[in-house]
Amino acid sequence: MTAALLALAALNAQAQDKPPLKILVGFPPGGSADVIARIVADALRDDFNPVVVDNKPGAGGRIALNMVKVAKPDGQTVIVLPSGPMVLFPHVYKKLDYDAVKDFTPVSQIARFQFGVVSGPATNVKNVAEMVAKAKSDPANASYGTPGAGTLPHFMGVLMEQSAGISLNHVPFQGGAPANNALLGGHIGYKFDVVSETAEFHRTGKARIIAVTGSQRDPQVPDVPTLKESGVNMEATAWFAMYGPAGLKGEALARLEKAMMKLARDPAIKDKMVKLGLEPIGSNSADLAAAQKADLARWEKPIKATGVQLD
Template identity: 70%
Template sequence: MPFTRRLLHAALLGLTVLAAAPAMAQDKTPLKIVVGFPPGGSADTLARLIAENLRDQYGPIVVENKPGAGGRIALQQVKRAEPDGHTVIVLPSGPMVLFPHVYKKLDYDPVKDFTPVSLIANFQFGVVAGPASKVKTVGEMVAAAKAQPGVMSYGTPGLGTLPHFMGVLFEQQVGAKLNHVPFQGGGPANTALIGGHIDYKFDVVSETAELHRSNKVRIIAVTGAQRDPQVPEVPTLKESGIDMVAGAWFAMYGPAQLNPAVRDRLSRAVAAAVKTPALRERLIGLGYEPVGSTPAELATAQANDLKRWEAPIKATGIQLD
């Protein structure tokens, strides 16, 4: 090759390397999974389990906790992130299907501002009776509530939470009025239930399963379509004669306008991870039903739950700032 041509070839090669450098550097940017809750909670645990199972494909993964405002601070961060596939969020369904009906002003649109990636896991709730309550079945609970409207109390982890609206939906379904008592988290609600300060509690099954097994409280029904493997002896509401099936889910989202190829690759990776025997067993042990889905399936689940919760929430008249 003549000297001039060799020189031109080298120059073109150098330009190609320089042009590729930003993309190469970008490829080395770690995947960041944002969590809107403190370390150690359910969302954080799931995010870290997913991260652990994606490292073979994505390399180092950062789980960043941005707690506050029920997950809204983290959602703002992901909303503003570049849609390059390097920033996603793992969160429960509440901020995406409840908050639009609960808050007067929400600083994000759960549909327009985010890209669905994959469902991770479903979970359900328990109707829990305390030791002071004599009821053993949901039927007995409903009869007692109808005999004394507004007297029987139920606790939840807080006003406007999923367990709160599970209670509201239950009241509407059975035609009975209960007295809602919000607490600052599931732990204080458990303490009040065990101490006889409230009659019942609606909460995630995993928050109460151990207390149920040690006979400190009684889970008398679960809200899902199937019995919960943590308490397989407990019937569903449907089995108990109450026409109500409701649950919640954890999922992964990216910012709006996430590149479809990047989205689909990540979705497939999450779904495959969730379906591996080791992670599946771990999720079931934590009280979750492993799912793994396409982006379209997550979008459908979100749309269905947005519609499902609109009427029950509006019926309460609850509007938070």
Template identity: 70%
Template sequence: MNRRWMLFATAATAAALTAPLAATAQDKTPLKIVVGFPPGGSADTLARLLAEGLRERYQPVVVENRPGAGGRIALSQVKRAEPDGQTVIVLPSGPMVLFPHVYKKLDYDAVTDFTPISLLTHFQFGVVAGPSAKAKSMAEMIAAAKAEPGKGSYGTPGQGTLPHFMGVLFEQQVGAKLNHVPFQGGGPANAALVGGHIDYKFDVVSETAELHRTGKVRILAVTGAQRDPQVPEVPTLKEAGVDMVATAWFGMYGPAGVPDAARDRLQQAVAEAMKQPALRERLQGLGYEPVGSTPAELAAAQKADLDRWAAPIRATGILLD
């Protein structure tokens, strides 16, 4: 009797110990985060930091880079994905608020083809001079561009992206002309800047903050209303005499039709991750303001920027195929 009881008790104890583990494993579903830019850029960095914060809820979490066309290739992939809450995209606001005004034809509808999950962060941009540029200040950059229109060049992560239009609006604001050189992401643009193949770059501050600190490039100004904590010595455009303020955000979306339960689970996981002190510190160190909003708040931010950018883009006359 005692031996049979001991065998039963041992089996029961083992079952009790393994049951919670099995349940936990079953509760953790896979998650794929698609990024429309190459590894090493701002979108990729954010996605990988967020992936670490989501692993308490999802397992495995895989970041997949599908660069090209300013994020449109990745968006097309996510649009066609199964709407089960296991495939999402992390991207800057440009493809969702600029591209509908910029391109004659898009193979996605920025509003109806995707499910808003969460607004992740706010951020600003930098105007960066490389070693081929002689300008050491915004005043010198503007003077050089006016003296020799079209001679200077600036790189961005792609045609029709937010940094591209930052450059266009900057040219309009100061009355100068620069040549735009699009790349497939911030990393390749950085390489060209450091290598002296382009003179300037408009992009997220975090892309060039370390290069600025080591003297390989010079961030001449930032585009937000406040200085960026990554480079507090760098003035805003307004402080440098250019009447221009422009910021943007990163968001997470799934394909259209993600069930409310799966959408809400994702949003709650993102909100919890954004509260983690270590993740917040990393993001703030990169110049990002962590948010972790509701789906409705992301949808509202997207609509507001869609409306805000319509007139300025029309004024540029830029319309791409």
């Protein structure tokens, strides 16, 4: 009995000495990136115990990114973040303090999500064809709201303009809630937003999602067609992913990749993500690198068209 207890104590001591897998999050607790990171952390504890989530909010996620940038490439420090800092910021910021491609190692694309084109009560627009016709005949009143200039919904609107051949008036707000209030109050005509944030408005008839931006219909609103189904040649999604510092390779990278791909196949994890409006992916490093490259190219033109440049 004594020998068994001593062996157990030795194992516990080894576990305590083992450095944790640290998952950095560049946003406050409770936000979507934090929720995803904690789902990932819980799922990885069987393979990487201990696992800790470390919130380092600020600068749109750039504080945490720079911590990962200078971390050792030993597989012990990674970041979970939305796609914006990796595919939008390089086009938006005049001087970015990191290189989104050279300073990081893609590990795994965790999940994708799409946006809805939302029509408010002020428009009485029921589909994309009506929206396009109305924007062409009365462009002064074709306004759309977003959580702010330089956000992904802002550029979704610009891409919609380019794809549909229309002009829309962008109205930036300080966050999603004020934009929702303006839409429901009839002060703006449209809104581009994550489907999960507006699905309840659609179901209750307070507003109408007239199209989704992905390649397939969203199971949260299966009655809503894609933009391509609606005659607009546009497809755009966003995603959450895991990255490590540059130079992460070999067994350390392979171990993380394998765990993330296993995570995406877990029915309980998939169920959690689907309830959040996410499509689980669980890709390998090469697939995430390809997705990042494609989105960097996709967003360059619409972002440059806005003239938005942040310091």
